[in-house]
Amino acid sequence: PRDDARWRPFYGPLSASSQRQAMVIVNVMFAWLVQAGYLAGNPLSLSRQRARRARPRIVRYLSPELWLEVKTYIQGMPVQTAREREHHARVRWLFTLLYLGGLRITEVGTNTMGRFFRRGDENGTDRWWLEVMGKGGKERLVPATAEMMTELGTYRRARGLPALPSPGEDTPLVLPVGRSLKPLTRAALHRIVKDVFNGAAQSLRARGEDHAQRADRLEQASAHWLRHSAGSHMADQQVDLRLVRDNLGHASLTTTSQYLHVDDDRRHRETDEKHRIDW
Template identity: 70%
Template sequence: MPLALDGSAGSNRPSTGRAQISANNDLDAIRAWLSRFVDTRTTFENYRKEAERLVLWSVVMLGKPLASLTHEDCLRYQRFLADPQPAATWVAGGGRKHARTDARWRPFYGPLSPASQRQAIVILNALFSWLVQAGYLAGNPLSLSRQRARQAAPHITRYLEPSIWQEVKDYIATMPRDTARESAHAYRVRWLFTLLYLGGLRIAEVGANNMGQFSVRRDVDGTMRWWLTVHGKGGKERLIPATREMMVELSRYRQHLGLSALPSPNEDTPLVLPIGATTANGGTQTCAPLTRAALHAIVKEVFAGAAVKLRERDPSAAARADILEQASAHWLRH
């Protein structure tokens, strides 16, 4: 990057004072900020994405480094997020994701929704504030933005009422099992939805934890019970009570895979396995867990299938089928 654009001589760099980080250019300063989130993959990737988008826009569209951005520049960037133009420069064709090494890679896949725009600005405001605190910037150009008035807590609207949840369960129960692959998929779906609904796990937590985290512990009343220790968002650990229904479903899934009914301590079998990830003797191969994208795709496929079945059975239930088509894994936590 040319010296004039690397931020080392940016107009928002402090003239006095001692910086708390060794970075002397924008990229190194951003790396220092991101280093605080390396243990939380999802957060790290989201924060890096927003910082990268802003730096690219600043250099390409304004010809200035991050360390020279003004409040007016930030307002202009907010408008840009709603419609990244020229699209050929900024938006991947057809909204498809490409590897960063691919010439077709672009920072955006289309205009950001209002919610995504707000989230981007929240992340960038945190970046600027930290860089000011670290002594790399003299001021936060986003701090002058109008603050939204505090509002009452919103009502939870993204959830599945019992009758719609029953449609999902009925659909899962009737999934085809004519081939070995169909059967494996049906067992996997049933167990995945058990984790999401009964356990309240996030999609990322399903992929990041394993069966060895089930354990028997003594309850406050002295009863021995099964629990699932989940390492979740922000590196926090929480205990989830593994109900009898959850343990029955776990045993059903494991026995279909040829495993023992119950997991052993420190077992590293992923909570949900890719199809075909078992050996002939019933052991599990060393395999990577399903990605968040793959798990999301499975969940959306089930919701869509349940919606189709509902429409076929009851044409007057179009509104309820629409809800199913909109649903995502997060709805199950509600």
């Protein structure tokens, strides 16, 4: 814990990714000094180490099989007491936002239910959307699918609220257990997600050593893995990459294309079945 005297984040060398991030930050600071007229030039502008080749694909995601394990664990959470029922409803809604909406954990904490709105399409059909203020202050429209709106209504009713939010309503997207209407911090939301992943991992371990590797992977997962999982699963289902890009708020298709992969086991199986020499 950060309040522990033994917490020493800078003990030992920085990892390569941390070094690159530090160089990016220092470069931005130098660039600002140039723009402010304090320096004649940026000494880091000639550095070749700032460039970083993108990884060929996203690897921190949940396969459909692991995602099913997480959903099954959530469905089996205790609901005997009022507090347990409220927590269960909150967990289910939080994972809905992170997966169906592809939201970042900070976006869950900083946006409100009043950002849901209904708009008619060219055929006169009303469709729900969620306007998200995201990374870098950029706004994007996330499709609020019928499934998402059903889950929203279920969660709101569990909290004693009307099924649909009113325009401009300042109710946080996810609420604390109890009567408080204050938004949860990023750390609190992160802890909820990690607790679920750890619980699902323990359930896997209880089935035997054959499931230990999958349990290890679940224990490594974080909230951002759900966003990567959303992108990966949409790409696997052949959703147009331009649509995936806009749903997740990516700046370019280059970022989105990293989700173009299938599970390695499935890749091996289909290669074995369909790529043959047949001598």
